[in-house]
Amino acid sequence: MSQPFAKVHPKDAKLALAHIYVAMFALALGGLAGLLQTLVRSGRLVLPANIGYYQVLTVHGVLLGLVLTTFFIYGFQHAAVSRTSGTYSDRSRLLGWIGFWVMLLGTAMAAVMILLNEATVLYTFYAPLQAHWIFYLGLTFVVVGSWVGGAAMIAQYISWRKKHRGQPSPLLTFMVVINTVLWIVATLGVAGTVLFQLLPWSLGLVDRVDVLVSRTLFWYFGHPLVYFWLLPAYMAWYVIIPKIIGGKIFSDSLARLSFVLFLLFSIPVGFHHQLVEPGIDPFWKFLQVVLTFMVVIPSLMTAFSLFATFEMHGRSKGARGLFGWFKKLPWGDARFSVPFIGMVAFIPAGAGGLINASNQMNQVVHNSIWVTGHFHLTLATSVVLTFFAISYWLVPHLTGRVLTKAMNKLAIIQAIVWTVGMAIMSGAMHAAGLLGAPRRSSYSTYGDAPQALDWIPYQIAQAIGGTILFIGIILILYIFINLAFFAPKGEEEFPVGEGAEAAEKTPMVLENWRIWLTVLAALILIAYTVPFMEMLQNGPIGSKGYKLW
Ligand code: HAS
DSSP: OOOOOOOHHHHHHHHHHHHHHHHHHHHHHHHHHHHHHHHHHTTSSSSSSOOOOOHHHHHHHIIIIIIIIIHHHHHHHHHHHHHHHOOHHHHHHHHHHHHHHHHHHHHHHHHHHTTTTTTOTTTTTTTTSSOOOOHHHHHHHHHHHHHHHHHHHHHHHHHHHHHHTOOOOHHHHHHHHHHHEEEEEHHHHHHHHIIIIHOOOTTSSSSSSOOHHHHHHHHHHHHHHHHHHHHHHHHIIIIIIIHHOOOBSSSSSHHHHHHHHHHHHTTTTTHHHSSOOTOHHHHHHHHHHHHHHHHHHHHHHHHHHHHHHHHHHHTTTTTOOSSSSGGGOOTTTTHHHHHHHHHHHHHHHHHHHHHHHHHHHHHHTTHHHHHHHHHHHIIIIIIIIHHHHHHHHHHHHHHHHHOHHHHHHHHHHHEEEEEHHHHHHHHHHHHHHTTOOOOOOHHHHHHTTTHHHHHHHHHHHHHHHHHOOOOOHHHHHHHHHIIIIIISSSSOOOOOOOOOOTTTOOOOGGOOOHHHHHHHHHHHHHHHHHHHHHOOOOOOOOGOOOOOO
């Protein structure tokens, strides 16, 4: 794999950094809201000025689940494309900036409405919860802005391919393009429900919405959303980590194939979030459960590939036996050890996902706080720890500074604090969920239930874990501010791994978009057309004067 562009151009660095600053601001506010809501939930705190549990929960979910992730991912992806496919053209950079400002405007509109308690609708904003129309318009801006920013990355990829006909594109750029296409196709669903249902409804133009249709459109988007979060972490695991440990990427082709499989199978699976909902024929739920198990395969391929990379590297350093490679890894380097913790966490996290997806077991865990535990392990541990680790080299690379030994040490301490806090909090959530504790309910709403007494120790554990996590947030913000503004000037590497010499040549079919986009469209049509038509025919749309189209 050729690496002609060792450094991100300062103008592209500015674009990437702008996104990362917003992400870190969201982390600070969203983290504080997280601490508050876990204390309120456990009955330990009553907030002043009538600020309610659901309002802080909305702030927490929207800022961390939607704003932190989207802005961080876009910042990382812009930098990754510029680093591996070359400095942005003026047109691409302009698109990147337009996308950024439109997303920021939309975020500000949504945030103001949430803070005014006019959009206390949680991060999933399901009907029949209704928000102010400015909130929905803000969300539309975020989505449209992300399409414009995504167009910048795709334009760079197209231009690279035109200049290098017949060659596979740089792996990192290819991965970014897959994730961006995944995002664009997925957000069509959320744009559909917001523009055609929620916005007209909040403006009073129609007096009702079909809740099942809106939830279906949301989950058409919602599941690929989780892979949109995961894939940048996988980019780091596949491409960055091998370079940091001094090894090679096990197989460029396998990495590309797993990303193609994510694109194909992450979208037609939204029904696995709706398994207990009426109005969807069990056959279609079953079909999407099968497709959900298909999307597990690229994660298993990733696990295989990572073990192979570690083992190859270990053996090249003289390691022997089944686990000899373990000792050869650079444990003192936060750029490696922090995401490694994320990988280890992803083993139980993924197992929890398989439980959720298993039709019958879903009946036990659905709408219990187990699900909250699941996404605090997947998103808030595996993915977020990897994002933190990316920022340890990316931020100084972009600001022209270096990760000092002291900050490296603090980064490892941060990861330990995070792991302890999350193990306590997420572990307690999983356990309480199995005892039937509901998600999204505060102590004041279920405190009188006879079972609530059984949940109390777990609620306290969650509050303890949440408090430790808040210390973790203070630490990461301290490190970030240091790396952005105060660390010594210098050159920090943007590490990009190379393929192993013995690996097969990458087949060009993996970049044949005509094939993959056709298969993707076919899978979506197969999984959704009939059940969606049934919803439209059997649901309330069309009655009472409300027309969707
Ligand atoms: Fe999930 C609900 C199924 C992965 C996030 N999920 C959620 C929600 C969120 C979320 C936010 O089927 C809640 C939504 C809401 O608000 O209602 N999830 C799955 C499945 C997977 C999965 C099958 N989820 C994720 C990821 C997320 C995420 C990733 C965020 C980033 N999830 C569900 C289902 C529900 C659900 C149902 C609905 C539940 C309900 O009823 O509401 C799979 O993709 C997981 C596959 C993962 C693996 C693990 C591979 C391991 C690797 C690590 C290798 C480690 C190494 C280090 C090499 C098979 C790659 C080893 C070193 C050593 C020393 C050991």
